[in-house]
Amino acid sequence: MKLEDIPRLSLGFLPTPIEKLERLSTDLGISLSVKRDDFTGFGGGGNKVRKLEYLMADAVAQGVKVLITTGGHQSNHARMTAAAARKFGMKPILVLRGNRPDMYQGNLLLDHLFGAEIDFLDPDAYFTEINPRMAHHAAEAEARGEKAYIIPLGGASALGAMGYVNAVKELAEQYAAAGTATPDYIVAPVGSGGTLAGLHVGCAMFMPKTEVIGIAVTGSAVPFSERIAVMANAAAELLDYDRRWTADEIRIENDYIGPGYSIPSEAGNAAIKLAGNKEGVLLDPVYTGKAFAGIMGCVKAGSIAKGSSVLFIHCGGSPALYPFAGLLTSDLKEDQAG
Template sequence: MNFTQFPRRKYLQGATPIEPMENLSKALGGHVDLYVKRDDLLPGSAGGNKTRKLEFCFADALDKKADTVVTCGAVQSNHCRLTASWAVKENMDCHLVLEERVKGSYKPEGSGNNFLFELLGVKSIRVVPAGSDMMAEMEKTSAELKNTGKQPYIIPGGASNAIGALGYASCAQETMVQLNEMMLKVDGIVVPSGSAGTHAGMAVGMFAMNTNIPVFGINVSRKKDVQEEIVYKLAGELRAKLGVKTEIPRDQITCFDEYVGPGYSLPTEDMIEAVKLFASTESILLDPVYSGKAAAGLIDLVRKGFFPKGSRVLFLHTGGSPALYAYLDTFRA
């Protein structure tokens, strides 16, 4: 795959590590060997997976002479935090539209990412109700900014369009280089599946390189059929952008929706256990919305024998630990 054909900023500082999770593997019975790809260690304020996507999105924005970025997310959005972070580095203004997916969850004085938006100097935050047309809301903010003489660029939620998803097709390539150097054969990769860019990028990348390594998505909000369709559609757009001639088979996109619980960002007992297990066995911090629920799925799949005995499974840690501090009551209850 040739990524030099696309504008790209250089935010990464080399490959993120792949580490064995020996203690966690033993805690789960020792039948499956678990590894983690530490994208929580990516650069940007407190790290996280969106930095890979934003390398391409900010480059496109700068190519289009933008001086301002507008993006959206939930009230504790890791994507919004990292967009604000890289806007600071690029000397661009950042404006956010936050969707209050859980009524009453937005608090101007809140902690976690909410506090970091303030610290990073976000120029404006507009909160809209759950179910709002987020693209229309961002376009409204963009139009207002144009009227003041600004040149805004809209980055979709999660930076999950074909431009942003390039970051995770590139990550798939990086991952295979590492696995080859480590002489480590893995039998599956588990990723969080939310706005779909990470999942689609990894799936397309692994498919385009003929790795025969399945990528499994753990849903954080939607039902299985709905999420798989969203991922598959984006995977098709990404494949076309990369010039991959063979269409990715529909069965290459697999999601599990059993770990969403009552809804997006709402805690589950399995998520709480997963966050505590990763911390107490591997000294790795997850977040309660994405990586926590994805890890809950990984743990359950291992326990119920989804992966055959002796399998090696790689978990993609997408970061987001600042959000933990907005959930203190959940973990201390």
């Protein structure tokens, strides 16, 4: 099946622009640009909109009434899934990792404003209970006569990966229209793996000279390289594309996770402040801050060569800044104490 033959509903404000980061390019010694997928717009914007264009087409075609997904407290995917559910007249149910907070901030606030039913799972029990809990919500909906549809964590599936196969096609067209070469590297955060799977398939099809690098922002029981290879192969099969990947062909940098998923890291926080001060670009503590720290670390280590061209996929997430305001303004307290 060709990419254009796979059903898709338009949700994002596409194509998103490519922005050259001149000052940071000079500082880092690379040609650094950013694909502004924080500007996709729908539901507050972010990379998950591209996946939802394909997943929602499938859900709508099936007559779904209840849309169920999962993520962390500050999940961009959960927030945008809730928005997509409401756009198409569905009820969103979000099963989130973390205990019920005293105050809803950031993405949790937006989940509430989209009218999502939120089921909080104890973080220690999350990985054993998440699938049975989502299945329970689906069974309850079906018992009421309402068709349910479960979207996996991060929209990470072969169908969801089509969003970033299409994004690379969009990129290739943008570079061709500008008369510029495609980048040496594309770098993106890795939380569930669907974006990176789509980037691998898309680059093989449309930008074969570009290397894909994933910066892990969380750990995984199954190594990301293995999970992403399986997903990329399933996506390629869906497209009748004959390329297949092995785990050792999937480059993942694992040194920038920090204390854990959705827990800010010192390097990520420094990257947030640097991007804001140098370029007026907002990053977040969960995904893009850590991934941007990964770019800087790879350049310093020499695994991204000086003088190379690098495109960073900005996957959005600025609502997650606000719950961490105290941490991100700790320097103000230090100044006051001094």
